[in-house]
Amino acid sequence: MKILVADDDSLSRTLMGRTLEKFGYEVIHAENGRIAAEILSKSDGPRLALVDWMMPELDGPGLCREVRDLNRDGCYTYIVLLTSKQSSEDIVAGLEAGADDYLTKPCQPAELRARLRTGCRILSLEEKLIQARDEMHYKATHDALTAIWNRGTILSLMKTELERSNRERQSTSFLLCDIDHFKQVNDRHGHLVGDIVLQEIAQRLIAAVRSYDFVGRYGGEEFLIILSHCDESTLVARSERIRAAIASQPIIAGSKELPVSMSVGAITCRNWNPSIPIERILARADTALYRAKAEGRNRTALADELTPA
Numbered sequence: 001m002k003i004l005v006a007d008d009d010s011l012s013r014t015l016m017g018r019t020l021e022k023f024g025y026e027v028i029h030a031e032n033g034r035i036a037a038e039i040l041s042k043s044d045g046p047r048l049a050l051v052d053w054m055m056p057e058l059d060g061p062g063l064c065r066e067v068r069d070l071n072r073d074g075c076y077t078y079i080v081l082l083t084s085k086q087s088s089e090d091i092v093a094g095l096e097a098g099a100d101d102y103l104t105k106p107c108q109p110a111e112l113r114a115r116l117r118t119g120c121r122i123l124s125l126e127e128k129l130i131q132a133r134d135e136m137h138y139k140a141t142h143d144a145l146t147a148i149w150n151r152g153t154i155l156s157l158m159k160t161e162l163e164r165s166n167r168e169r170q171s172t173s174f175l176l177c178d179i180d181h182f183k184q185v186n187d188r189h190g191h192l193v194g195d196i197v198l199q200e201i202a203q204r205l206i207a208a209v210r211s212y213d214f215v216g217r218y219g220g221e222e223f224l225i226i227l228s229h230c231d232e233s234t235l236v237a238r239s240e241r242i243r244a245a246i247a248s249q250p251i252i253a254g255s256k257e258l259p260v261s262m263s264v265g266a267i268t269c270r271n272w273n274p275s276i277p278i279e280r281i282l283a284r285a286d287t288a289l290y291r292a293k294a295e296g297r298n299r300t301a302l303a304d305e306l307t308p309a
Contacts, residue, residue: 033058154216
């Protein structure tokens with residue numbers, strides 16, 4: 001693990017660095033508090049710091065306060081303050097400034113190692129908590145089967161995108177997509193093959209849209225795609241390219257080669273009024289989707305552009 005040693009005394013800094021290297025740490029040196037703050041503010045900076053109280057430009061407590069204010073990407077930095085001060089008032093002042101622990105100089109190597117191990121355990125626990133939080137957030141926002149946005153999240157993104165496009169006076173388009181004859185896939189080949197088809201189509205949809213578009217599983221074999229900055233003049237062409245990316249080649253599921261296609265209901269919203277519920281937009285896209293089905297499937301049907309009354 002990387003550790004920062006901040007001390008304006010070069011000899012003390014060198015001796016401390018040698019001790020820490022014997023403990024197995026990768027040591028980074030800073031000759032004053034300002035340089036130390038810059039190092040700790042970097043995204044790949046050390047998360048463990050040994051800081052002298054008395055330093056030029058920025059002292060130890062000042063460095064602690066600045067690091068806490070920065071809160072680098074939500075990652076915690078464990079700071080041990082080195083001080084020759086021994087009064088309880090000084091110790092309290094250092095801890096209230098944001099230090100996690102303190103050592104009185106000169107410190108004993110065994111105590112130093114033990115205090116730093118405590119810091120490492122706390123940082124390790126924080127990493128596990130962050131990982132658990134991220135996993136929970138991912139599960140709450142993504143579809144478990146296809147790994148794309150789930151219904152709740154894609155609908156939330158739809159509202160957010162409508163609000164953004166309204167502020168910027170831009171058009172946003174939506175595609176409601178349904179896999180053709182998907183029930184027959186499940187009936188003839190089983191639900192495991194059906195799951196493979198859903199997963200592959202989700203990946204093809206992701207590959208067919210731009211990085212700032214959104215793809216979500218709307219439900220069952222239906223997908224909702226949000227096309228940012230897409231007006232009615234380009235909507236059909238965009239939709240047809242996406243539809244063709246699905247139908248261009250069969251899906252391989254084990255020894256089976258399955259031809260697939262999807263029907264699309266497309267709609268554009270311009271100058272969206274917040275009084276218009278997104279359910280109304282989706283209903284019109286759904287009506288267009290059923291028209292595409294009725295006209296022979298594997299095609300796009302365009303709903304009338306939705307504009308304010």
